[in-house]
Amino acid sequence: MVRIAGGTIVDGTGAPAFPGDVLLSGDRIAAVVPQGAPLPPDEACETVDATGCLVTPGFIDAHTHSDAYLVVEPEAPSKITQGITTEINGQCGGSVVPRFGEARLSSDWASILGDRLTWRTLGEYRAVLEAARPAVNTVQFIGHNTLRSSVVGYAGRAATADELKRMVYLLDQALEEGGWGLTTGLIYQPGKYAAPDEVRLLAQTAARRGGLYATHMRSEGDHILEAIDEVAELARQTGIRAEISHLKTSGRANWPKIDAVLEKIEAGMAEGVLLGSDRYPYCAAGTDLDVVFPDWAGEGAAKAECARLADPALRARIAAEIDASGRDWTTVRIGGTWHPDNKEFCGRSIADILSGRPGETAGTLICAILAKDLCRTGAFFFSMSEANLDKILAKPWILPGSDASLRAPWGPLGADHPHPRAYATMPEFYRRVRALGVPREETVRRMTGAVARRFGIADRGELHRGAFADVLVWREDAFRGTATYLNPHSFSTGLVASFVNGVLTYSHGTFTGHRAGRLLSPSR
Structure with missing residues (x-):
């Protein structure tokens, strides 16, 4: 028995906080x-002093990409230190399973996993993950891009009838083995080539098993209103419950659309076809630098891109089209790189780099960086509005989602240059939402119980008898993110203790080495 004594309990339901103990x-x-109420009969107890601290459910990260890295760095240090005890993985159409045919994991995952990459199915991944003993719980969604590349490959064409049947079979198998539903990333290769009918067929398959749908929509900028309509119509036709991932209005020209976007989503929620959305508390997106390529140059993913960059004529054409795109290069910063020659660019904008390289253009620079990195370079895109971020975070149906995989300041993951959201989403979400006047109890609810309820994660996200013991002890006044775009490998502060499934995983700045996270299965 463990007694967390003398803290202020915020139970994840939105109810008023109260002093008391959690056993x-x-x-x-x-x-x-509650304080003053009789304790259960005496038992031998280990006591954790929570005086001056909040005691809350563990935070649930609603949108993450840690599928592969949980095997590499099961301590999950960047997540644990910001209070995350459960992650919802397999997002944006990219998941670690199923892996057949031409399917390749993202280049950073595959490079770091090496010979640990032994699975093809969710059942096989479960066995590998259980052997790794992760510190956090994980919910696994199945990515459309992974399904499509397993069957169709990376070709820019529609799937045939037989290929659709095979995708349905693989999705159904993964759901049978514990997948929670389907995700899409409809701006990425190869999902961008899928017609709405393809996504609809897969969504029907997930809906039949009670699965959910989360989508990085076809547009978060110029055509965002039409993209929301597509998601809502998909939900109407299939009966699936749909989550819009990392809601934003991307690009300055689209910032004025925010009110129409929020109204359209709330209309879909009122109709019962949309669940809501999640968001990270930053105004820069983080993804692969090669998204600036023209469509034709990106077809076939990294291997094909590298082949084009090796052809001088095609490389010149790609560079010219990038230069003609009209993009503001002060808003694009280089993130993680792989080649030693590129390390000096990490955290710097394209415009800043060009200022010291006369005669070079954005297109030629980007092509040079990507060629050396074998098209694995990360980037940050500062395309969002602070005022719009506040409007989004003010909505009670917005949940915290880091859109980041776990990181560590050491080992293979420490060589990367991630977005600061990998280390600091939860304290920054808490800080920004509270600054909008949202009460403490409601803010915690959105980080815990609201996520569990939306995604159907049973007996987590709230503090009550019989719930799983994912419990945090933290100091509200010290809970803050320290990671920045220039120095991203920096732990958040304020966490005193973290219990995952009743096991003390982190205590007073120390990772205990005791890990009890689980690959959770849906209740259907």
Whole structure:
């Protein structure tokens, strides 16, 4: 038995906070005892002093990409130190399973996994993950891009009837083995080539099993209103419940659309076809630098892109089209790189780099960086409005989603240059939402119980007898992110203790080495 004593309990339901104790027994909460109420009969207890601290459910990251890295760095240090005890993985159409045919994991995943990459199915991945003993729980969605590349490959064409049947089969198998639903990333290769009918067929398959749908829509900028309509119509036709991932209005010309965007989503929620959305508390997106390529140059993913860059005529054409795109290069910063020659660019904008390289253009610079990195370079895109971010975060149906995989300041993951959201989404979300006047209890609810309820994660996200013992002790006044775009590998502060399934995983700045995270299965 563990007694977390003397803290202020914020139970994840939105109810008023109260002083008291939380008792843990095994992997469950044995009791939540308000101050002054009698404690259960005496047992041998280990006591954790929570005086001056909040005691809350563990935070649930609603949109993450840690599928592969949980095997590489199961301690999940960047997530644990910001209070995350459960991640929802497999987002934006990219998941670690299924892996057949031409399917390749993202280049950073594959490079770092090496010979650890032994699985093809969700069942096989479960066995590898359980052997790694992750520190956090994980919910696994199945990515459309992974399904499509397993069957169609990376060709820019529609799927045939037989290929659609094979995708349905693989999705159905993954859902049978514990997948939570389907995700799409409709701006990425090869999902961008899918017609709405293809996505609809897969969504029907997931809906039949009670699965959910989360989507990085076809547009988050110029055609965002039409993209929301596409998601809502898909939900109407299939009966699936749909989440819009990392809601934003991207590009200055689209910032005035924010009110229409919020109204359209709320209309879909009122109709019962949309669940809501998630968002990270930053105004820069983080993705691959090669998204600036013209469509023809990106077809076939990294291997084909590298071949084009090796052809001088095609490389010159790509560079010229990038230069003609009209993009503001002060808003694009280089993130993680792989080649030593590119390390000096990490955290710097394209415009800043060009200022010291007379005669070079954005197109020639980007082609040179990508060629050396074998088209694996990351980038940050500062395309969002602070005022719009506040409007989004003010909505009670916006949940925190880091859109980041776990990181560590050491080992193979420490060589990368990630977005600061990998280390600091939760404290920054808490800080920004509270600054909008949202009460403490409601903010915590959105980080815990609201996520669990939306995604159907049973017995997590709230503190009550019988719930799983994912519990945090933290100091509200010290809870802050320290990661920046220039120095991203920096832990958040303020966390005193983290229990995952009743096991003390982190205590007073130390990773205990005890890990009890689980690959969760849906209740259907």
